[in-house]
Amino acid sequence: xxxxxxxxxxxxxxxxxxxxxxxxxxxxxxxxxxxxxxxxxxxxxxxxxxxxxxxxxxxxxxxxxxxxxxxxxxxxxxxxxxxxxxxxxxxxxxxxxxxxxxxxxxxxxxxxxxxxxxxxxxxxxxxxxxxxxxxxxxxxxxxxxxxxxxxxxxxxxxxxxxxxxxxxxxxxxxxxxxxxxxxxxxxxxxxxxxxxxxxxxxxxxxxxxxxxxxxxxxxxxxxxxxxxxx
Numbered sequence: 001x002x003x004x005x006x007x008x009x010x011x012x013x014x015x016x017x018x019x020x021x022x023x024x025x026x027x028x029x030x031x032x033x034x035x036x037x038x039x040x041x042x043x044x045x046x047x048x049x050x051x052x053x054x055x056x057x058x059x060x061x062x063x064x065x066x067x068x069x070x071x072x073x074x075x076x077x078x079x080x081x082x083x084x085x086x087x088x089x090x091x092x093x094x095x096x097x098x099x100x101x102x103x104x105x106x107x108x109x110x111x112x113x114x115x116x117x118x119x120x121x122x123x124x125x126x127x128x129x130x131x132x133x134x135x136x137x138x139x140x141x142x143x144x145x146x147x148x149x150x151x152x153x154x155x156x157x158x159x160x161x162x163x164x165x166x167x168x169x170x171x172x173x174x175x176x177x178x179x180x181x182x183x184x185x186x187x188x189x190x191x192x193x194x195x196x197x198x199x200x201x202x203x204x205x206x207x208x209x210x211x212x213x214x215x216x217x218x219x220x221x222x223x224x225x226x227x228x229x230x
Contacts, residue, residue, distance in 0.1 A: 003051065004044075006054065015096075017067035019065055020069070024074070027077065029136075034199055036072065040199070055087055066093070068095050070097050096120065098121075099119065099121050101147035118158065123161065123181060152185075165206075189211060
């Protein structure tokens with residue numbers, strides 16, 4: 001496991017849980033607005049944490065924390081992530097996984113193995129603008145689509161979410177993205193916030209009025225659409 005960050009307590013990252021957040025390093029996308037860009041572009045040669053250090057921390061927090069949120073980067077880049085999660089589960093913790101959806105087989109194996117309680121998957125944009133939104137010229141969307149359909153099957157509790165960026169998203173883009181995931185359990189729109197050290201500096205969020213229009217457009221297809229960040 002490549003682990004490059006630890007937030008020792010959060011009330012926000014895991015719905016309904018007092019949790020810590022483990023950050024894995026590395027990602028196969030290059031989203032210009034990534035709020036954890038240093039975990040993508042400037043990884044040190046040696047990870048900040050070993051797996052044993054994280055497990056030791058969790059052992060000491062037994063009874064104080066309810067869960068562990070695993071985010072990145074892209075956690076499913078790690079071929080040994082299932083073994084890592086299994087060790088966390090053996091300590092009695094609930095686990096939430098964040099993913100960009102590009103590793104459907106690993107996602108399915110983890111869910112089917114009963115290793116996670118909640119999955120949050122990013123929907124970067126409508127299909128036609130997906131590649132440019134993640135920093136590519138071209139993209140085979142089939143793996144993303146496979147992950148979407150798997151989560152919609154209800155095998156695990158989940159959410160879809162989109163980080164809204166003025167330079168990449170219009171109201172119609174969000175409408176089209178929501179139509180793509182139509183029937184999903186829940187969909188969150190979160191306004192972009194500049195965390196510094198971005199892959200591209202020329203990005204910004206949208207105003208409240210636009211976010212509300214996006215929410216209304218998305219709700220035509222995903223009735224439980226909510227806004228985070230305003």
